Amino acid sequence: MKTIFIFFLTSLSIIAQEANLPKDYLTVFEKSNGLETASYQEVIAYYQLLSDNYPEIRMDSIGMTDAGIPLHIVIFNPDKVFDFESIRKTKQTMMINNGIHPGEPDGIDATMLLFRDLAQGKIATPVHTVLVTIPIYNVGGSLNRNSTTRTNQVGPKEYGFRGNARNYDLNRDFIKADTKNARSFTQIYHLVQPAVFIDNHVSNGADYQYTLTHLFTQHNKLGGDLGEYLHEEMMPSLESKLAHKKWDITPYVNVFNEVPEAGFTQFLDSPRYSTGYTAMFNSLGMMVETHMLKPYKPRVEGTYELMKSMLEIMETDHNKIKELRADAIKQFQASKTYPLDWMVDTTKSTRLTFKGYEGKMIPSEITGANRLKYDRSKPFTKDVVYKNYFKPKVEVSVPTAYIIPQGWWNVIDLLKLNQVEMTFLEKDTTITVESYKIDTYQTRNQAYEGHYQHYNTKVIPSTQAMRFKKGDYFISTDQDAIRYLLETLEPQAPDSFFNWNFFDTILQQKEGFSPYAFEDVAAELLKNKPELLAAFETKKKSEPEFAKSWYAQLDWLHKQSEYYELAHMRYPVYRVMQHSTDQ
Secondary structure (H helix, E strand, C coil): CHHHHHHHHHHHHHHHHHHHCCCCCCCHHHHCCCCCCCCHHHHHHHHHHHHHHCCCEEEEEEEECCCCCEEEEEEECCCCCCCHHHHHHHCEEEEEECCCCCCCCHHHHHHHHHHHHHHCCCCCCCCCEEEEEECCCCHHHHHCCECCCCCCCCCCCCECCCCCCCCCCHHHCCCCCCCHHHHHHHHHHHHHCCCEEEEEEEECCCCECCCEEEEECCHHHHCHHHHHHHHHHHHHHHHHHHHHCCCCEEECCCCCCCCHHHCEECCCCCCCCHHHHHHCCCCEEEEEEEECCCCHHHHHHHHHHHHHHHHHHHHHHHHHHHHHHHHHHHHHHHCCEEEEEEEECCCCCEEEEEEEEEEEEEECCCCCCEEEEEEEEEEEEEEEEEECCEEEEEEEECCCEEEECCCCHHHHHHHHHCCCCCEECCCCEEEEEEEEEEEEEEECCCCECCECCEEEEEEEEEEEEEEECCCCEEEECCCCCHHHHHHHHCCCCCCCCCCCCCCHHHHCCCCCCCHHHHHHHHHHHHHHCHHHHHHHHHHHHHCHHHHHCHHHHHHHHHHCCCCCCCCCCECCCEEECCCCEEC
């Protein structure tokens, strides 16, 4: 009798627990019939609900955000294994980033649906792929909820703001990592090491018939066989799968206030952007760009179908993707040169069958100038020139290693965060290195994401033996992070640490001269160095402005003398072309 009673109580307990399980897994999006997006609190609560009730899903937090709230990560693995070192032995990962711009919340709602449907078996269970999502990356922007800042966007009723808690656009922060969000993302990314990375957005540049557009990382820049696979196989496969599901998609329409049928160029995602950053570590990256003038419901549904299709591609091509990513690292390590900047290759292009609306310039009733007006009653299908081939504009030889003096801890910290392998010199050592002098550069006139960024940087290289100190960092390029090193440490790269102002202290001369005293020193210099005198006279004859300025003349002479400081304009990251030391 006692045994029966205990069994009865246990059965009642199980029934009671099941009765208390939440049965309503509908999202805010579904409950509102596609008119609303979940708030930050509702999103986290929903994933917690899934995590509590489905053992295939786990939610965790890694790192902080500028909003003072941790950054969450949600994992779906039918094997119920959530250790990524173990996962990598048998599977690959697709990582989905949502809410980087919280006014573009389509991916936030679509990914909630995706994870739920996977857990409930409504979607075929992936065998070779684990899904990871950051539910809302820009937490501060998501909490700044409003209904007006996405001017002209059709729904949802309320949404977040583009800027984060410190008003940074996080999709410009992946290299410079000024925000806690970006530093936490870096931790998550290197923990996950995704084979495929998707960042969900909403586009607003033009009007056309499509709800969905895709922005794959530029294939020439991704490089090699991996880039060819992205361009020739993965992208067409995604387009085909979506077409089969009655979802038309086209490449991101990279125009602003112009008609797309005139042709457009592929967006070049430099490393400041999410897919440009992930490309440095050979992840196959794409941004989903839904169209802001389409209703919210189909935008979310289209994003959902796109992510499902990408999951199907990963399941089919898992071996190929794994091999191509591994080979990509070897290809870059074997290369003697590396492209730092790119330009459109005008000899190649693609013809798109593009579905647009007739647009024309008409007089504005407000300004009197011409304005662009689309006519949705006049849809068309036309062939459009799509310039999606790029070629290197600036290339650099790949060094054996870099040396960074330990004083540049801000740069070293970012290298460590990105899991760059490095050693430090165990004693003072003389090493023959290639050194850069910053020759010319331009600087933005207006602030851009917390910086006055440099561009068009040019350098003058020279080779010399230099004495480095114990504790300075020696960084071999023979490692997985080779592309990250080249993109950040070469000053001419568009998103180099130099161009993002990490080294601006070298641009200011710290020691000068007193003109009244240096006059006599300069006279002695010219007297004792005939070649300097000849160059000085030639410069005065060829440059009238120089000849008129007594201070410019003295300054030039000072810079030719031993009194001029070596640190001014000398880039403090040194290239080792072959490792030779003189102890």
